[in-house]
Amino acid sequence: MKITVRYFASVREQLNQSHELVETSAIDLNGLREELVARGEPYAQALGLGKAIRMALNQQVSDGEVALLPDAEVAFFPPVTGG
């Protein structure tokens, strides 16, 4: 399935892009993250396990076990620092 992946803040800078269309067979957000990390650098550095990365599915903060759906909008970003 095709999904849109968006990146913010330090993750966006490390990947040098704010969004991309991704063809994925991952069943959930963790699976998608693993697929991206498996691409190698700069993904491995930006999204690797052990990095404090927050995820959103269709603009809702989600944990890694949430199932992916076709045309989903997924986002990866660091902990937030507004206010």
Place this chain on the structure above:
Amino acid sequence: MGFTVHIQTEDFDLSHEVAMLRAGQPAVGAVCSFVGTVRDRNEGDAVSSLELEHYPGMTEKAIQGMMTQAAERFDVLGARVIHRVGLMQPLDQIVLVVVTSAHRGQSFQACEFLMDYLKTQAPFWKKEATPSGYRWVDARVSDDKALARWGIELSNASGNQ
């Protein structure tokens, strides 16, 4: 004026926003507001400017959801949140939360609740300019603890995922 959220690059005027929230609302007996501003120091370093990034769409939804929760928990009549994005300098205003209620206790509490929530769960990111270059501001565990006081255990700064 209900419960509204605005994300904008422009500055805001506290008096104007309070007037908008109070207009035609004679049940209001208390107005509580918080304004966050850009400091010239952070983590011991001078800060010359601050750039705020956000996730358009998600930010508004997240804050609207926080206001819905505030309205369920507290006896409030209205709320207004304004958060600026883009480039700012020390002394600039960044964020405004205004809450109205019949009596002061509920608006005091709801205002603090909304700020604690927004700090750790609204998708904004700060990047600051210091003498040694640009750096992304780190999230604080103390902000997670502030939200936990309200019985909401959500990690932002705490824990890797």
